[in-house]
Amino acid sequence: MKVKRIWFISLLLHLGLVLTVFFSSSSFALSKDIVLLSDIAYGEFEQQRLDVYYPAVKKQAAPVIFMVHGGAWRLGDKASKAVVKNKVAHWVSKGFIFISVNYRMLPEAQPLEQAQDVEMAIRFSQQHAYKWGGSAEKFILMGHSAGAHLVSLISARQNDDITPWLGTVSLDSAAYDVEKIMNSDNIPSFYEKAFGFSSVYWMTASPSHALSKTMPPFLAVCSTSRKDDACLQAKTFVEKALQYGTDAQVLPVTFSHRKINVKLGADYCYTRDVDAFIKTLHPSVEALLSSEQRPQRWSTKQQRCVDG
Numbered sequence: 001m002k003v004k005r006i007w008f009i010s011l012l013l014h015l016g017l018v019l020t021v022f023f024s025s026s027s028f029a030l031s032k033d034i035v036l037l038s039d040i041a042y043g044e045f046e047q048q049r050l051d052v053y054y055p056a057v058k059k060q061a062a063p064v065i066f067m068v069h070g071g072a073w074r075l076g077d078k079a080s081k082a083v084v085k086n087k088v089a090h091w092v093s094k095g096f097i098f099i100s101v102n103y104r105m106l107p108e109a110q111p112l113e114q115a116q117d118v119e120m121a122i123r124f125s126q127q128h129a130y131k132w133g134g135s136a137e138k139f140i141l142m143g144h145s146a147g148a149h150l151v152s153l154i155s156a157r158q159n160d161d162i163t164p165w166l167g168t169v170s171l172d173s174a175a176y177d178v179e180k181i182m183n184s185d186n187i188p189s190f191y192e193k194a195f196g197f198s199s200v201y202w203m204t205a206s207p208s209h210a211l212s213k214t215m216p217p218f219l220a221v222c223s224t225s226r227k228d229d230a231c232l233q234a235k236t237f238v239e240k241a242l243q244y245g246t247d248a249q250v251l252p253v254t255f256s257h258r259k260i261n262v263k264l265g266a267d268y269c270y271t272r273d274v275d276a277f278i279k280t281l282h283p284s285v286e287a288l289l290s291s292e293q294r295p296q297r298w299s300t301k302q303q304r305c306v307d308g
Contacts, residue, residue: 028085032056034092037132038079042124043117045104050121051078053088053098058133063140063166063285064097066125068118070145070171070261073194074106082258083144086265095288097134099125103150111194111205115150119159126163138282139165144261146194148173149207152237155218156210166281167217169274172260174230176220176237178206208237217247219277223260224252249277 078100103117126136143151220234241248
């Protein structure tokens with residue numbers, strides 16, 4: 001009975017990812033103060049494209065948020081409203097550059113190849129950031145779900161070809177330890193499709209196994225409403241990162257897996273908590289966010305922001 005229950009939960013999570021992509025792909029109106037450059041090629045494959053959002057009045061050496069969408073390593077799109085709408089409205093209006101990237105997905109490319117695509121996109125974006133008013137040295141990596149796994153893996157292994165970035169925000173990954181998941185008795189079917197049956201591959205694709213030194217500051221956002229162990233995995237990964245001297249922390253939130261992506265950037269305490277982390281990454285980032293006021297849902301008693 002327990003196995004059937006886990007399988008059913010896995011199926012619901014997968015269907016949720018599909019529905020999120022399907023219902024969140026509509027276009028939306030941009031502010032006149034924001035410029036969009038669409039479908040910039042960073043590689044030879046059709047999927048290797050990225051979108052750049054920047055202020056109409058260009059800044060100089062502005063920080064760059066580099067966003068990687070999720071979708072079970074098989075679905076998703078850089079232009080999805082759930083991926084970009086609130087984030088662009090929030091950060092680009094404050095002077096940030098926002099880049100949203102597509103990459104090859106299953107069945108064409110396995111997760112390790114997807115990570116290579118994302119690394120290629122980061123290198124390309126750093127080389128061209130000055131054209132959009134950004135700085136190659138002020139990148140902040142961000143990803144949701146499968147995209148969170150990819151930026152976590154990239155952060156853990158730190159390819160020397162990439163200019164060091166300021167920090168990473170991982171939005172609700174449950175794949176910090178792929179090997180442990182694949183060795184469990186209840187393997188989600190879409191994990192088998194993504195990671196196959198090689199234990200060597202599982203370890204190589206696991207951020208927790210790739211982590212062997214200090215990495216850039218890391219924020220692991222996790223949903224407390226999920227039925228799997230997303231927050232436990234995040235906590236375990238962060239604890240290991242701390243052992244290597246990384247400034248790492250876990251941010252548990254009550255939002256669902258989907259809403260963690262959709263709501264980020266909207267007027268929620270959750271957004272303020274992510275901004276509080278981002279502020280610590282560089283003085284110029286802190287300056288752009290310093291004008292923010294405490295939201296109405298700030299709890300004076302607890303001295304922290306509480307959604308709900």
